[in-house]
Amino acid sequence: MTIWDFRVMLNRQPDSAEFDQLMEAGMDDCALVGGSEPYFMCDREAGSLLEAIMSVLLQIRTVDGLWAVGVGHDDAVTLGDAARRHGGRTQASMRQLASGQRGPGGFPPPLVEADNISVYSWGEISEWLRSRMGDDIPRVDRDIALADAAVKLACRARATHRESQVRRLLEVA
Template sequence: MTTWNFRITLNREPTDAETDALYEAGLDDCAIGGSPDGSVQLRCDREAPNLLDAIASVLTDLRKVEGIWAIGVGQGDGVTLGDAARRHGGRTQASMRQLATGQRGPGGFPAPVIEADNISIYSWAEISEWLRTTMRDDIPPMNRDIVVADAAVKLACRARDSHQEAEVRHIYEIAS
């Protein structure tokens, strides 16, 4: 079986008692720590047949502790062109903008997933894949399972916040 490494962002920092409860709930293969943006994360090394199963098993264990829940998985997929340049490490924001507008490169840069008020948000998974395959940039691929898991966790948070869990489950069943 493969050991999968990933991060889950928590809704808040657990108390000492909650930290003990998390470990007792089966999260002894995860470490709690902060991140540069101030969020609290579980850094997990979970054995499972695939990444989605590993993430699902951690989320299942996490639900055993009242008051602590996941609000995200991984780094998050939504990026501005500036964020994409920082994640890439070898391109500037201006370079990314030129690729996105077709001023440089062969064209076909991924379209924004959200555009509002002069802000465009792109999928880092799509951009990194395009840069690796089209531009031959030497950057690691982003596992799309992380993107799917992050979207599912964020949807679950929105459903919980609006008290619409049953309605969201119903929509998912219809859409599947």
């Protein structure tokens, strides 16, 4: 199975006891990034990206008063992450483009380079692949966009106490 990387934005930062509860619920493959806009950086093994996101959302809901307010992708990626997000290139192909062995050269430089792991900006890589290699990559992953829209709809339904009606609406739409 594939390990999918994504981030889940939270309505608030979990306290220490809640953090432990989440780790024990199975979120020990996610890293909490705190601050004013807290989120979990997730690397979840699953059959599909949507399954991976759903399983994280279910675990977050095990804590009272904690919920997701959005789903997105981290901009920082390794070449392996970039190949998986691209879907049509292997890690080896990305490595050859980055090193200039293949392609027109000028691959975006890494954000950081340390101990054999280089971290790149997915925004810069995807733009370079679109403009210089003609690759057809959507600006936002389709499944990430779907999950983000669903999470935002759920938040609005919760805020207006229309959860059951919105659930029904989705079934009949």
